[in-house]
């Protein structure tokens with residue numbers, strides 16, 4: 001795994017860690033994932049100096065890598081544990097997928113992600129340019145040993161329908177919950193999505209209580225780019 005080596009970036013990263021820790025909104029395993037993933041490997045080169053500023057950054061194709069606190073809260077709301085299978089819709093830069101990998105993938109005693117395990121993180125990106133970008137970022141940082149990335153419309157779910165997920169995280173906003181994604185959620189599984197078609201949306205969490213039975217919670221106001229595709233906005 002690559003780590004943050006640049007001294008100035010590492011100092012900023014540690015300061016942010018302390019701020020997040022004090023806020024008490026983010027649990028230790030999510031904070032640990034934050035410290036492990038080198039965000040500077042997922043932001044465009046010209047923006048590297050802003051890697052540890054808690055703001056969204058443009059990554060091209062009208063998309064943004066979310067603010068760090070948002071990426072961490074998405075992990076938090078998904079209530080993840082090691083071994084969970086998770087689907088992300090909207091790979092973007094690949095940063096969220098890397099965080100998810102640090103949480104759900106099996107580790108060696110030294111904390112590094114174990115080679116040769118079955119994939120735990122599945123991520124789909126609709127833009128072919130961003131898919132290529134994310135793939136190269138995830139490859140360079142060695143996350144592909146536990147992350148499977150595809151290019152396509154994520155509102156249709158993961159193409160292999162035999163896989164059911166403990167958690168599904170949609171990182172683009174839509175005003176309907178994509179039916180194929182609800183179908184690919186395990187019983188007790190959680191789906192997190194920015195819900196709404198306007199400038200500001202509400203982050204919601206849907207829990208599958210039983211086949212065909214769901215519970216919906218409203219979490220916080222957020223701002224994400226629109227979800228495209230068959231069950232999206234455009």
Ligand code: SAH
Nearest residue numbers: 063065090092093096125126154171228229
């Ligand atoms: N999670 C990303 C940021 C995502 S931005 C990160 O950590 O960097 C939202 C992304 O969703 C954009 O890249 C956009 O192209 C993608 N997207 C929008 N609609 C989609 C769809 N139907 N299927 C897959 N990806 C989609």
